[in-house]
Amino acid sequence: MNTSRIAKRIAAASMAPRARLTGAIYLLYFLTAIPAQLLVSRNLLVYGMVLNLIAFAFYIALTLLFYYLFKPVNRSLSLFAALLSLAGCAIGVLGLFHLASPPISPLLFFGPYCLLIGYLIVRSTFLPRILGWLMGLAGVGWLAFLSPPIAKPMSLYIEILGILAEASLMLWLLVMGVNLPRWMEQATRTANVRVSTTRTSRF
Numbered sequence: 001m002n003t004s005r006i007a008k009r010i011a012a013a014s015m016a017p018r019a020r021l022t023g024a025i026y027l028l029y030f031l032t033a034i035p036a037q038l039l040v041s042r043n044l045l046v047y048g049m050v051l052n053l054i055a056f057a058f059y060i061a062l063t064l065l066f067y068y069l070f071k072p073v074n075r076s077l078s079l080f081a082a083l084l085s086l087a088g089c090a091i092g093v094l095g096l097f098h099l100a101s102p103p104i105s106p107l108l109f110f111g112p113y114c115l116l117i118g119y120l121i122v123r124s125t126f127l128p129r130i131l132g133w134l135m136g137l138a139g140v141g142w143l144a145f146l147s148p149p150i151a152k153p154m155s156l157y158i159e160i161l162g163i164l165a166e167a168s169l170m171l172w173l174l175v176m177g178v179n180l181p182r183w184m185e186q187a188t189r190t191a192n193v194r195v196s197t198t199r200t201s202r203f
Contacts, residue, residue, distance in 0.1 A: 015069075015184075016177055022065040023174030029058040030170065049096050056089050063089070069178070070120040072187035081116035084109045107142045114139030114165070121169075126183040131169050138165035 036051035067082040088109030095103065114135050121132030141158035145151045151158070 016180055018065065019069065019173050019177040022062065022069060023170050023172070023177075025058055025062045025065060026166070026170035027174060029055055029062060030167070032058060052096055053093065056093055060086065060089050066117060070117070070124065072183060072190045073120045073124045075190065077116060078120060081113055081120070084116070085113045088113060105146060107145050111139050111141075111143035111146070114142060114162075124183075125186055126179040128172070131165075131172060134161075134165035134168055138162040 032051050033055035036048050036055055039045075039048035039051060063082050063085040066085075067078050070078040070081075088106040091104050091109065092106040095106070116139075118132045118134070118136030118139060121127050121135060122129050124132075138161055141161050144154065144158055
């Protein structure tokens, strides 16, 4: 057995626990982000800030795990999505300390991020497409929050849709993980295309 096949088998073997780890990190994000917003709404700002910082740390870890998960689908798009999410996290952290001037909503980055994650799920073969469509709708909803005339009457429905979409993806990863043979197949196909492109560019 050659080295490349061994490396692929190791990658496939590590993906099963990594997919469930992604779901677990997602759950921890929910368990910190939601209480953080409740604390802020009750003017317990210091506690809310601490929980928000922890939530952002979980989301950064989640972003990196998603990048690896969806790299076989489209490496460039997965990287771009990750950069959008990291930018949103940075803006969110700066906003906690009132250092963003002028104030920029993190949703300007998280909305497109959810859209891209939804697209990558739909294009993948290892996760149910319905999860991708839900994430795409959630992304549209988060972007709608940037428009006050739309956000004001629709805020409750947008939040329900966003939580439903992200919670569904989180629970699927936590309980079911990913279809490993299909993830491996897509990863192998992507690697072969890259090798073929590299060889062609040398001539």
